[in-house]
Amino acid sequence: MNHPTDPHEMTQASTQVGTHAGYMPGFGNDFETEALPGALPQGMNSPQRCNYGLYGEQLSGTAFTANPPERTWCYRIRPSVKHSHRYEKIDLPYWKSAPFVDPDVISLGQYRWDAVPHSDQGLTWLTGMRTMTTAGDVNTQVGMASHIYLVTESMVDDYFYSADSELLVVPQEGRLRFATELGIIDLEPKEIAIIPRGLVYRVEVLEGPARGFVCENYGQKFELPGRGPIGANCMANPRDFKAPVAAFEDREVPSTVTVKWCGQFHTTKINQSPLDVVAWHGNYAPYKYDLRTYCPVGAILFDHPDPSIFTVLTAPSGQPGTANIDFVLFRERWMVAEDTFRPPWYHKNIMSELMGNIYGQYDAKPQGFVPGGMSLHNMMLPHGPDREAFEKASNANLGPDKLDNTMSFMFETRFPQHLTPFAANEAPLQDDYIDCWTSLEKKFDGTPGKK
């Protein structure tokens, strides 16, 4: 057992030999972990009396009869009914949910933003969330929202859960700690975390200010994409996903739990920390993943595969092949294709594509798409390389070329994304983004063989 000191006071389970301290490897495994010896019942879930006087409670992430069902059994100091009382509605005006279509905002367009700057305002995970786009409908559990977070302050005796969504967190700057019911996840740029629907947590700033991106998934959970003919290896490998070991605190202090439920926020007051799960087992858990372990697969002779080949995680919709969300990673890689236009091709897409830059330079846009910045190429709107990228790629001597110092991602959804007033009016929108294609020339003059 590990009894860590500051900045958190949680009693954490020891880690099994051969794994990363504080985490258990594997994607969607049936994990088991206990922060006190013997706290986890063996051979059954619901004994007449649990060890240490703990309460047994199940957290269901799918309907009972889903195949496979996703659920976790928690053994906790108090059942969750003690961490929930009367609710009072509050306003978090910058956190929006779909459907949110502002008649004064035009979402039809190609948009790009610089990094949203920090202010001198103290902001927590909740007050610092800035919704950029919404898509689908939170009430029917389809679609998503994209957010930027700007966090400078830790949540103190303040907890949160979203009944609406699973959160995919993509840090760009600073380090955060997610102290959750099921354990602790420390997160820094080049890593991502998934916080499941319904899981209670608080967010602490380990190194600030912190900025990053969030994809709020209203729909079915993220899963690993099928690799098809690629086979069993490469892309995101299951062993590189890490769920936290159990950790709990026994702290009796007035506390607040904020709940996001059907797009609205409510708080409830309780008298203790709800992070009191001493042991748990199951396959419904938060996890993190190091993007540097993503093994890209690409063209090794000629031509340019679709960007779906860089899918890290996919959240399916009801229709196979048309994801509610794909999370796609554009990272360092070798470019070796012969006689090929190597950057992304010109494109018009029924899926809407929201990109963010974690660090470095993106190959289709050498300028203007900056770390912390975002771009949106909405449903059926054309996009592609700017003139500089086109000319350079069309005239390059095509030897093996390492695309270095680059890490961008895409949240791609089958639904159109609607800009919030914050995205349209307050965030640093680049008014001239659309001009990046203006100088592209007509080269055609009817001459056969001209290239």
Ligand SMILES: [Fe+2]
């Ligand atoms: Fe595209």
